[in-house]
Amino acid sequence: MHELSMAQGIINAVLETAEANNATEVNEVTVEVGRLAMINPEQLEFILGVLIENTIMEDAKIVFEEIPAEIECNDCKFHGEAILDDSDHYAPLVKCPECDSLNVETLNGKDIVVKNIVIEKPDDA
Numbered sequence: 001m002h003e004l005s006m007a008q009g010i011i012n013a014v015l016e017t018a019e020a021n022n023a024t025e026v027n028e029v030t031v032e033v034g035r036l037a038m039i040n041p042e043q044l045e046f047i048l049g050v051l052i053e054n055t056i057m058e059d060a061k062i063v064f065e066e067i068p069a070e071i072e073c074n075d076c077k078f079h080g081e082a083i084l085d086d087s088d089h090y091a092p093l094v095k096c097p098e099c100d101s102l103n104v105e106t107l108n109g110k111d112i113v114v115k116n117i118v119i120e121k122p123d124d125a
Helices: 002-020 041-051
Strands: 027-032 063-066 072-075 079-081 082-084 094-096 104-108 113-121
Touching: 002 027, 002 041, 002 113, 041 063, 094 104
Parallel strands: 027 063
Antiparallel strands: 027 113, 072 079, 072 104, 082 094
């Protein structure tokens, strides 16, 4: 299950950052999810909810921001947001919105990135 390893990677990154900053609690985490990251967002959210139990992230609000797929068309040279047929989110078709070509280079939208972490620190820190 791809979502499990993604969720664990997100949690590891957040906890490492929180611990390095002497956090007592993580209040909010913003995660950017590319449209072409090939994960099921609902499963990722569920797994994160389970894995953060009994950690300093337990009560954190997890915010997901979707990042569109950005392409450059090799046929008509269009540069911008792609058309996605993502009826199968594990293998979406990426098309140029100008000429309908599938001959495109993906520039953005494949990654999952922890964008922001809001923490609480002890009063004496």
